[in-house]
Amino acid sequence: GAVVSQHPSRVICKSGTSVKIECRSLDFQATTMFWYRQFPKQSLMLMATSNEGSKATYEQGVEKDKFLINHASLTLSTLTVTSAHPEDSSFYICSARGLTGELFFGEGSRLTVL
Amino acid sequence: EDKVVQSPLSLVVHEGDTVTLNCSYEVTNFRSLLWYKQEKKAPTFLFMLTSSGIEKKSGRLSSILDKKELFSILNITATQTGDSAIYLCAVEMEYGNKLVFGAGTILRVKS
Secondary structure (H helix, E strand, O other), rough: OEEEEOOOOOOEHHHHHHEEEEEOOOOOOOOOEEEEEEEOOOOOOEEEEEOOOOOOOEEEOOOOOOEEEEEEEEEEEEEOOOOHHHHHHHEEEEEEOOOOOEEEEEEEEEEOOO | OOOOEEEEEEEEEEEEOOEEEEEEEEEEOOOOOOOEEEOOOOOEEEEEEOOOOOOOOEEEEEEEEOOOOOEEEEEEEOOOOOEEEEEEEEEEOOOOOOEOOOOEEEEEOOO
16 A cells, blocks of 8 residues: 655754754656644644645645645655754654545654653 | 644553544634644544534544534544554645644543
8 A cells, every 4th residue: 555654753952953854755747745733642633735746735824934844746845843842752653645645744854852 | 813723732541442532623724623642653644624514534533523613523433542643733724835733632531
């Protein structure tokens, strides 16, 4: 079945640095990928919709200059958290729609900003 | 504003019990409703519901959608400790294909 891979699964960085998270669809092409953020014991909050070859669509309240999304190919979308701060520490999950329309999630990336 | 509300927020039961999780929604351009189970990492897909009144089953789990009353339930019979997880309900929009998630129900099954 379709698989979505996310990397890294865990990252710790210093405040002020930037962190890049990759989301890959391994055996299918995904023109659209989604990025979510999840705080402990809370649900997934959609951050943005990543569109291949065009700009991402951000949800209200999500800073596009803070969370840079690039969808350069049909199998890869990246989320860069720029100038990360401790409040950016969270679990970030991507998802992509497979050929049958089912949505597949990556394994998630846990970001800790010190 | 689109919203998805799940209840209860948390639930503790004993092995063998049957549980019913609820999900109600108010969204524009409804396309489908999905249930996910989340343990330690990413959510895993359980069901996708698009039509009212048609029950979907997978082992001890079943789910049904009522598009008139705008809700869905997820039933788990003969619960096991391995069923302990967060159960997420999400509604998929017709346009943009995005999902709006509910807050989730934390289920804990005690042995």
